[in-house]
Amino acid sequence: MGIEFWTLVISVATGLMCSLVGVLLVANREALVSEGLSHAVLPGIILAFIVLRDRSSPLLILSAGAAGLLMVVLVAALARTRLVKDDASLGVVFPALFSIGIVMASTELGNTHFHAHCIIDGNLALTPLDRLVIGGTDFGPRPAYIMVGMLLVVVAFIAVFFKELKLMVFDPLLAGRLGFRPALLHVAWLGVVSLATVSAFEVAGSILVVALMITPPAAAYLLCDDLKRMMVVSAALGVLSAVLGFYLGLALDIAPTGPMSSVAGFVFLVVLLVAPKRGLLARASRRRIQRRDLRDRVLLLQLAGAGADRAYLEAHLPWEPTAISRALDRTVRAGLVVEQGTRWRLTDMGDARVRSPGSRA
Amino acid sequence: MTRASAPPALRIDGLTVAYESDPVLWDIDLELPAGCIMGVVGPNGAGKSTLLLSTLGLLPPLAGRVEVFGQPLERVRHRVAYVPQRRSVDWDFPATVMDVVLMGTYGRLGWFRRPGKTQRAEAMAALELVEMVEQADSQISELSGGQQQRIFLARAFVQHADLLMMDEPFAGVDAKTERAIVRLLHGLRDEGKTLLVVHHDLATVPEYFDQVALLNRKIVACGPVGRTFTDAHVERTYGGSVRVPVPRA
Numbered sequence: 129m130g131i132e133f134w135t136l137v138i139s140v141a142t143g144l145m146c147s148l149v150g151v152l153l154v155a156n157r158e159a160l161v162s163e164g165l166s167h168a169v170l171p172g173i174i175l176a177f178i179v180l181r182d183r184s185s186p187l188l189i190l191s192a193g194a195a196g197l198l199m200v201v202l203v204a205a206l207a208r209t210r211l212v213k214d215d216a217s218l219g220v221v222f223p224a225l226f227s228i229g230i231v232m233a234s235t236e237l238g239n240t241h242f243h244a245h246c247i248i249d250g251n252l253a254l255t256p257l258d259r260l261v262i263g264g265t266d267f268g269p270r271p272a273y274i275m276v277g278m279l280l281v282v283v284a285f286i287a288v289f290f291k292e293l294k295l296m297v298f299d300p301l302l303a304g305r306l307g308f309r310p311a312l313l314h315v316a317w318l319g320v321v322s323l324a325t326v327s328a329f330e331v332a333g334s335i336l337v338v339a340l341m342i343t344p345p346a347a348a349y350l351l352c353d354d355l356k357r358m359m360v361v362s363a364a365l366g367v368l369s370a371v372l373g374f375y376l377g378l379a380l381d382i383a384p385t386g387p388m389s390s391v392a393g394f395v396f397l398v399v400l401l402v403a404p405k406r407g408l409l410a411r412a413s414r415r416r417i418q419r420r421d422l423r424d425r426v427l428l429l430q431l432a433g434a435g436a437d438r439a440y441l442e443a444h445l446p447w448e449p450t451a452i453s454r455a456l457d458r459t460v461r462a463g464l465v466v467e468q469g470t471r472w473r474l475t476d477m478g479d480a481r482v483r484s485p486g487s488r489a
Numbered sequence: 490m491t492r493a494s495a496p497p498a499l500r501i502d503g504l505t506v507a508y509e510s511d512p513v514l515w516d517i518d519l520e521l522p523a524g525c526i527m528g529v530v531g532p533n534g535a536g537k538s539t540l541l542l543s544t545l546g547l548l549p550p551l552a553g554r555v556e557v558f559g560q561p562l563e564r565v566r567h568r569v570a571y572v573p574q575r576r577s578v579d580w581d582f583p584a585t586v587m588d589v590v591l592m593g594t595y596g597r598l599g600w601f602r603r604p605g606k607t608q609r610a611e612a613m614a615a616l617e618l619v620e621m622v623e624q625a626d627s628q629i630s631e632l633s634g635g636q637q638q639r640i641f642l643a644r645a646f647v648q649h650a651d652l653l654m655m656d657e658p659f660a661g662v663d664a665k666t667e668r669a670i671v672r673l674l675h676g677l678r679d680e681g682k683t684l685l686v687v688h689h690d691l692a693t694v695p696e697y698f699d700q701v702a703l704l705n706r707k708i709v710a711c712g713p714v715g716r717t718f719t720d721a722h723v724e725r726t727y728g729g730s731v732r733v734p735v736p737r738a
């Protein structure tokens with residue numbers, strides 16, 4: 129099978145895995161942990177490489193995962209002193225670990241392919257060239273197996289611990305009282321997140337991992353009412369971004385990771401605008417309707433009793449004249465107001481409406 | 490009453506709790522007979538919430554013992570439910586009302602088992618009690634403060650606990666909802682449940698509770714409302730400026 133096929137497999141596996149992992153991060157308001165992890169794993173990778181001198185060893189991923197967990201533990205310990213706020217302690221710890229990794233890479237590995245731009249950009253275009261060869265047979269690119277394997281680990285972890293993870297994020301106090309060991313589960317979960325991050329890191333680079341982990345869940349959050357549906361929708365958006373990004377990359381003749389993240393960002397933007405309940409457009413139209421109802425009620429109030437003429441209304445309602453006309457049109461059409469010569473007054477129905485405050489015009 | 494020989498629902502003996510080196514609760518003794526509803530009142534910073542948390546084993550004490558129905562807490566953990574303050578969780582979390590109430594059944598389910606039909610029926614029954622059936626599928630971020638409080642109550646009900654501890658269940662709740670909740674709590678007591686409620690409105694103490702604990706880092710007085718909730722005790726708890734208010738007509 130060709131390089132394109134394998135690149136597509138890797139893209140979809142990466143997009144799917146990241147979009148699943150990110151749901152719990154977004155729901156737990158710790159989205160930037162992915163940012164931290166995607167950098168803090170570096171010293172783990174470099175250290176393992178210096179020791180082993182083998183870029184394809186699975187120990188690299190474990191060592192990187194350990195560096196990620198180290199970050200999590202340090203951030204939590206620093207925050208617990210209450211001398212540094214949560215977000216600031218993340219901001220202190222992960223760049224520190226990342227910079228240690230950069231120093232190690234620059235001094236020890238100047239001549240290898242661990243260049244800074246590879247760390248930041250990832251290298252999906254080249255990963256299919258890294259083959260898995262066992263006993264002389266070429267089984268395809270090694271990263272494809274790693275990504276699909278990691279995807280299965282993530283899916284299995286979430287499927288097995290779904291109920292426990294949900295409770296841990298929403299109400300850790302109750303989780304603890306019911307015996308579900310939330311602190312331990314959180315560390316185990318972040319361990320899985322760091323393994324996922326480091327395996328995606330090689331493919332997508334440290335910045336785009338964050339895009340793939342946070343953007344689809346953030347869009348899914350605007351579309352869904354519960355965690356399970358958010359997982360499904362986020363996964364779908366992750367796969368969509370991966371596939372569209374792949375073909376966009378193909379068309380532009382560039383590596384697919386950039387297009388994948390751009391597509392994910394574009395999808396988010398569309399969802400932000402048109403999400404049925406929580407989108408910007410839905411919110412704007414809801415507010416417009418509310419404002420209109422409010423104006424109609426205020427107008428009815430002005431007309432209560434003897435009614436009023438146009439001049440009176442314009443003097444008492446500091447609105448655009450067209451807004452007054454529109455409110456009159458609406459209330460006349462609704463049978464709440466009648467026009468009599470130059471004056472408007474309430475119908476019986478309009479009168480009843482004024483007497484029951486709170487109801488809508 | 491045949492209960493006289495039964496152990497109290499809650500007995501606290503010499504409980505002292507400190508944050509770092511700052512003692513928040515000092516040598517607390519408290520006894521809550523089974524089948525009663527007790528209010529815990531005291532000024533801000535008196536340690537009311539701390540008392541609940543340490544009684545629940547969520548804050549390790551420096552000294553003291555807690556017994557629930559005559560046994561150490563660890564052995565009867567499942568007989569105790571806790572209704573935390575409303576703002577202790579993130580209401581923007583993606584969950585429906587049903588999801589949150591079902592969490593009360595997780596303890597009985599244990600690891601890995603998911604709630605099924607039985608649990609959903611229980612949750613529905615609890616939602617009926619708190620008059621929230623229509624909102625079962627609503628997203629929790631759409632709820633008012635009173636509704637949030639009521640689903641926390643429903644979540645505690647499905648735990649089938651015999652002792653319920655509540656931290657300010659009336660905070661941020663309108664008067665009508667408050668009365669509905671009180672009726673509910675009295676109904677639970679009449680079924681034989683025991684309730685411990687952190688409360689801040691002195692005016693409603695005689696109406697809401699059978700027992701009262703006046704707390705200001707130490708227990709000033711503790712016992713049946715009629716005997717315990719006196720001017721002298723309230724003065725000692727609040728430092729002299731507050732008197733027992735005349736109960737509302």
